[in-house]
Amino acid sequence: MNSYYNKTRRSTVRRRAGRGRYDRATIDAILDEGLVGHLGLVSDGQPFVIPMLYARRPDGEVPVIYLHGSPLSRVLRTLASSVPACLTVTLVDGLVLARSAFHHSVNYRSVVALGQAAIVADPQEKLAALDTIVERMVPGRTADARGPSEQELAATEVVALEVREASAKVRTGPPVDASEDYPLEVWAGELPITTTYGDPLPDSRCSLPVPDYVSAYRRAHAAPDLA
Amino acid sequence: MNSYYNKTRRSTVRRRAGRGRYDRATIDAILDEGLVGHLGLVSDGQPFVIPMLYARRPDGEVPVIYLHGSPLSRVLRTLASSVPACLTVTLVDGLVLARSAFHHSVNYRSVVALGQAAIVADPQEKLAALDTIVERMVPGRTADARGPSEQELAATEVVALEVREASAKVRTGPPVDASEDYPLEVWAGELPITTTYGDPLPDSRCSLPVPDYVSAYRRAHAAPDLA
Numbered sequence: 001m002n003s004y005y006n007k008t009r010r011s012t013v014r015r016r017a018g019r020g021r022y023d024r025a026t027i028d029a030i031l032d033e034g035l036v037g038h039l040g041l042v043s044d045g046q047p048f049v050i051p052m053l054y055a056r057r058p059d060g061e062v063p064v065i066y067l068h069g070s071p072l073s074r075v076l077r078t079l080a081s082s083v084p085a086c087l088t089v090t091l092v093d094g095l096v097l098a099r100s101a102f103h104h105s106v107n108y109r110s111v112v113a114l115g116q117a118a119i120v121a122d123p124q125e126k127l128a129a130l131d132t133i134v135e136r137m138v139p140g141r142t143a144d145a146r147g148p149s150e151q152e153l154a155a156t157e158v159v160a161l162e163v164r165e166a167s168a169k170v171r172t173g174p175p176v177d178a179s180e181d182y183p184l185e186v187w188a189g190e191l192p193i194t195t196t197y198g199d200p201l202p203d204s205r206c207s208l209p210v211p212d213y214v215s216a217y218r219r220a221h222a223a224p225d226l227a
Numbered sequence: 228m229n230s231y232y233n234k235t236r237r238s239t240v241r242r243r244a245g246r247g248r249y250d251r252a253t254i255d256a257i258l259d260e261g262l263v264g265h266l267g268l269v270s271d272g273q274p275f276v277i278p279m280l281y282a283r284r285p286d287g288e289v290p291v292i293y294l295h296g297s298p299l300s301r302v303l304r305t306l307a308s309s310v311p312a313c314l315t316v317t318l319v320d321g322l323v324l325a326r327s328a329f330h331h332s333v334n335y336r337s338v339v340a341l342g343q344a345a346i347v348a349d350p351q352e353k354l355a356a357l358d359t360i361v362e363r364m365v366p367g368r369t370a371d372a373r374g375p376s377e378q379e380l381a382a383t384e385v386v387a388l389e390v391r392e393a394s395a396k397v398r399t400g401p402p403v404d405a406s407e408d409y410p411l412e413v414w415a416g417e418l419p420i421t422t423t424y425g426d427p428l429p430d431s432r433c434s435l436p437v438p439d440y441v442s443a444y445r446r447a448h449a450a451p452d453l454a
Binding site for chain 2: 131146149190
């Protein structure tokens with residue numbers, strides 16, 4: 001579990017090198033917790049960063065990240081043409097309030113993954129990839145929702161980003177102030193950040209009860225009590 | 228408030244063009260609600276996407292986004308060398324569960340901002356920019372925390388990204404299913420996503436009460452009640 005994942009010159013964390021992590025388990029766990037990633041591509045020398053739903057393929061020697069969209073999408077067409085890509089996933093865990101403005105920080109876990117992508121042409125892998133993306137939204141959903149028709153499959157492009165190099169960066173814990181600042185009368189500590197789900201809103205034409213797997217998912221992401 | 232902000236060929240939303248927004252008010256509101264942005268840069272043809280704290284300068288004809296870090300940071304040095312950059316900010320507002328897997332979606336608000344950056348050399352603007360970044364974390368914090376010393380200012384680089392082109396993309400509302408799918412016995416609707424703050428955790432050397440501005444900020448981001 002702790003094998004290093006292709007730590008190369010350009011994927012090595014330099015600033016705050018102590019926060020760098022390169023093991024597959026850390027990288028996979030961050031990828032599996034995020035919902036929206038930020039995909040970087042270059043077009044005519046200009047970088048573009050596009051938010052996208054994604055899902056990691058659950059198996060494989062090398063991390064593979066599925067992305068999907070319309071076959072007409074510029075982003076997907078560019079991505080599928082074997083250009084260098086970067087997918088970054090960031091989980092923000094809390095604000096870090098230090099006694100000095102200078103030492104303010106954020107607790108976070110992020111992955112920067114570099115690789116190249118190709119269209120998933122195999123129909124079975126394509127279907128499995130789409131299921132993986134829907135299951136990432138709410139576990140249990142694929143068994144309930146109507147699966148894709150032939151026509152819908154044709155109107156969906158799935159792209160697999162093979163990750164060649166990746167690094168994670170993680171900050172946890174309290175602020176670290178300069179020793180001479182600890183006596184200051186300034187509150188210091190962490191303000192944890194959580195992503196929670198509100199009451200499910202059925203659409204106006206739905207009179208069915210909220211399914212158990214939706215309620216369970218929501219409870220698993222319950223908010224902390226407000227004091 | 229509704230003037231279009233430099234809608235150019237490359238900043239025009241093509242896929243789901245109906246979700247594209249170009250007015251300053253929408254763009255500024257999304258930038259002001261986000262905490263971490265994703266900065267895209269190119270190095271040797273490879274795009275890199277780096278998560279960064281940012282803050283919008285509150286005034287000005289053109290949107291300006293402040294970023295900061297160590298003067299030794301590769302990212303900041305590259306950014307300050309007038310290369311094309313992209314900063315993307317994404318707010319995820321909810322999962323959209325349709326009757327068909329195909330029509331699943333996410334409610335979100337995002338901004339893609341293209342521009343070039345320069346170091347903020349003026350000491351007063353630099354100090355104001357750092358205050359703006361700290362205030363974005365928790366409003367009221369700059370009046371409490373110790374401000375930066377000369378030495379700390381020298382150890383911090385502030386970069387101003389002048390946004391030349393920008394677009395926002397917004398999805399709201401319920402799922403839109405194919406008309407023949409509405410009779411299906413599948414729950415459909417939205418699962419709203421909220422960012423909430425947990426109990427403040429004072430660091431082990433802090434015995435002061437939680438300041439009012441921290442409690443107020445937390446209440447302003449209270450979680451919805453769990454049914």
